Amino acid sequence: MKIKSYKELRWVLRVLSGLIIVFSLLMFIGETFFGENPGKPLTANAILQLSVAGAGLIGLGLAWKWELPGGIISVIAFIMLAIINPMVLQYTLLLIWPLTAILFIVLWVISRKKMQGINEL
Secondary structure, rough: OOHHHHEEEEHHHHHHHHHHHHHHHOOOOOHHHHHHOOOOOOHHHHHHHHHHHHHHHHHHHHOOOOOOHHHHHHHHHHHHHHOHHHHHHOOHHHHHHHHHHHHHHHHHHHHHHHHHHHHOO
């Protein structure tokens, strides 16, 4: 892969993860303040799911600077969310989240191979 193409992939992943984060925050704000029952206390399960999803979104944000740790955090958070609530897997649009995280990990591998190739010269 050319250096230019993996830099383009990095920017595509950053934009995609940024859109995921912004959309998720907007959905959270909308559901919290303008949902059917605003101010209604959350169940422990809902708090756990929100915490895990928040950790996954933080992982996507971290992946902008550190692709491997951010991607791993995000993938693990999605797996945990799928274990807590298997209904998450029914919404195929949500699979963009772990796919983006996996692509960040792949980007890290590609960039490390490029750095090793440069160091060997």
